[in-house]
Amino acid sequence: MRSSRTPLIRRTALTVTAVTAAVTLAACGNDDGGSSSGHEGHGSSASASSTGDHNKQDVSFAQGMIPHHQQALEMAELAAGRAKSAQVKDLAARIEKAQDPEIRTMSGWLKAWGEDVPSAMPGMDHSAGSGMTGMMDAKDMTALAKASGTDFDTMFLTMMIEHHKGAVEMAESEKSKGSYDPATTLADGIVTTQTAEIKEMNQLLGKG
Known part of the structure; x- marks a missing residue:
């Protein structure tokens, strides 16, 4: 049982790491785009x-x-x-x-x-x-x-x-x-x- 659970745990850990990295990259992307969308004033960056x-x-x-x-x-x-x-x-x-x-x-x-x-x-x-x-x-x-x-x-x-x-x-x-x-x-x-x-x-x- 222990040997069969280890890959599952490892895959789960890798998935969490990948999601965390994606979120971090997305946040960095928003920071970089702040200056380009700053002219929006009261508008959202999406527009x-x-x-x-x-x-x-x-x-x-x-x-x-x-x-x-x-x-x-x-x-x-x-x-x-x-x-x-x-x-x-x-x-x-x-x-x-x-x-x-x-x-x-x-x-x-x-x-x-x-x-x-x-x-x-x-x-x-x-x-x-x-x-x-x-x-x-x-x-x-x-x-x-x-x-x-x-x-x-x-x-x-x-x-x-x-x-x-x-x-x-x-x-x-x-x-x-x-x-x-x-x-x-x-x-x-x-x-x-x-x-x-x-x-x-x-x-x-x-x-x-």
């Missing part, structure tokens, strides 16, 4: 091959759209306590709900790519974004913060239309020149959503 590598346009898009979105959030946050129109308040709430997660997503991409992430601090230096289309300057933001009631509504809608137009322009550039699939998909969503909101805001201003 790395389908999303493609990022290029300079993708980096520029994320680094530009983050402060652009941050300013839109600052404007939208003012609406809760200053807007008179329930429709303006609802629009502002939707802008916050859509753009805050997008900021986190784009920040994740930049971190994964080893690129600088624009500051998300409130009260950002608006002069720094003056070169981006649709961005308001410090004077505009101060005026909006001081307004209330129907004056705020009109000023908010007028400013946000221009802001959205700038975002759509930036997103269109990403769609045509970007190579990172999640970024071009996000850009497409921005174009669709903000174009619809521009139409809605023009209607609220009586221009629709």
Whole structure:
């Protein structure tokens, strides 16, 4: 009995050793692939091959759209306590709900790519974004913060239309020149959503 069991035990031991080695090699393979799939941001490494590598346009898009979105959030946050129109308040709430997660997503991409992430601090230096289309300057933001009631509504809608137009322009550039699939998909969503909101805001201003 002992001689017949020995080969079985030996084969079992060899099998366990082989499985352990395979698992170890697989783990090493994942470690080696981490850098190549790091650009995924919030995506899984399994989808790395389908999303493609990022290029300079993708980096520029994320680094530009983050402060652009941050300013839109600052404007939208003012609406809760200053807007008179329930429709303006609802629009502002939707802008916050859509753009805050997008900021986190784009920040994740930049971190994964080893690129600088624009500051998300409130009260950002608006002069720094003056070169981006649709961005308001410090004077505009101060005026909006001081307004209330129907004056705020009109000023908010007028400013946000221009802001959205700038975002759509930036997103269109990403769609045509970007190579990172999640970024071009996000850009497409921005174009669709903000174009619809521009139409809605023009209607609220009586221009629709």
